[in-house]
Amino acid sequence: xxxxxxxxxxxxIKTPGGVHTPESLTWAWKEFxxxxxxxxNATYPKSGTTWLQEILSLIYSNGDPTPxxxxxxxDRVPWLEQHSGRGQVENRPSPRLITTHLPRFLFPQSFQKxxxxxxxxxxxxxxxxxSFYYFSLYAEFMERRENFQDYITHFLSKDVMFGxxxxxxxGWLTMKDNPNFLLLSYDNMTKDLRSNVVKIxxxxxxxxxxxxxxxxxxxxxxxxxxxNNMSNYSAVPNEIFSKGQGTFHRKGISGDHKNHFTPALExxxxxxxxxxxxxxxxxxx
Ligand code: PPS
Numbered sequence: 001x002x003x004x005x006x007x008x009x010x011x012x013i014k015t016p017g018g019v020h021t022p023e024s025l026t027w028a029w030k031e032f033x034x035x036x037x038x039x040x041n042a043t044y045p046k047s048g049t050t051w052l053q054e055i056l057s058l059i060y061s062n063g064d065p066t067p068x069x070x071x072x073x074x075d076r077v078p079w080l081e082q083h084s085g086r087g088q089v090e091n092r093p094s095p096r097l098i099t100t101h102l103p104r105f106l107f108p109q110s111f112q113k114x115x116x117x118x119x120x121x122x123x124x125x126x127x128x129x130x131s132f133y134y135f136s137l138y139a140e141f142m143e144r145r146e147n148f149q150d151y152i153t154h155f156l157s158k159d160v161m162f163g164x165x166x167x168x169x170x171g172w173l174t175m176k177d178n179p180n181f182l183l184l185s186y187d188n189m190t191k192d193l194r195s196n197v198v199k200i201x202x203x204x205x206x207x208x209x210x211x212x213x214x215x216x217x218x219x220x221x222x223x224x225x226x227x228n229n230m231s232n233y234s235a236v237p238n239e240i241f242s243k244g245q246g247t248f249h250r251k252g253i254s255g256d257h258k259n260h261f262t263p264a265l266e267x268x269x270x271x272x273x274x275x276x277x278x279x280x281x282x283x284x285x
Pocket of ligand 1: 044048130222251256
């Protein structure tokens with residue numbers, strides 16, 4: 001991967017330049033043929049993407065941890081829109097587990113006439129902002145900001161990677177009544193992972209026994225994933241993830257924004273949130 005802080009702008013959305021090209025984004029949007037048994041792990045960045053990659057891998061192995069311990073997460077549940085996506089996904093046997101950060105309006109057009117399933121995980125945006133800030137210090141392909149306060153300004157601007165959180169979430173929530181769409185809350189998963197795994201299994205029609213569910217929960221815990229070299233990105237070279245500057249599995253909690261936002265910054269963020277999300281029911285957050 002070419003390490004560059006240059007973003008590719010595509011249909012008004014910025015994506016990291018090293019792993020995305022206009023061709024890969026166009027292919028994902030307009031040419032990729034969705035199959036009825038495809039399962040998509042869709043997220044705004046820093047909202048539980050890697051967590052769902054692990055959970056889905058474990059559900060599809062019936063709780064057997066061998067795949068998550070022997071294969072990289074990005075090979076098990078690859079990103080559709082990255083330039084490696086086509087080679088990874090196109091000829092893969094079904095059922096394909098596929099990750100995407102694409103906003104709804106750039107999601108594959110062929111999805112519309114398919115029975116494929118989408119799981120969209122949403123996280124408290126203030127925690128997403130904190131997690132993204134630390135990621136920007138550690139990921140060499142991210143634009144840097146001097147301090148957290150400046151980062152909040154960036155997060156609330158159209159320059160942020162994959163577009164505004166509000167637009168991303170609102171776009172995907174237009175699907176909330178579709179039976180092939182499951183909305184998950186990262187914050188709820190941190191409170192009760194097991195019931196969320198059961199919910200995911202039910203949605204996917206996967207009939208796992210109690211021991212298999214227990215194994216999914218055990219091997220997708222924050223601790224297990226932080227220690228799993230196949231999922232913690234430790235294998236990624238320092239030129240891409242600067243290990244001295246942080247770690248991918250940082251805290252894995254809900255509410256870390258309380259340690260970062262001053263009362264004034266929080267009040268301002270909440271005001272912007274209320275205005276942007278005034279027509280949206282996200283009470284479950
Ligand atoms: S990315 O870069 O978009 O793929 O990042 P993503 O995986 O969406 O989000 C990274 C944050 O998710 C946390 N994480 C977890 N939390 C709880 N349990 C598990 N198992 C888990 N795995 C990853 C990870 O620590 C990042 O959050 P922060 O708040 O930075 O710790």
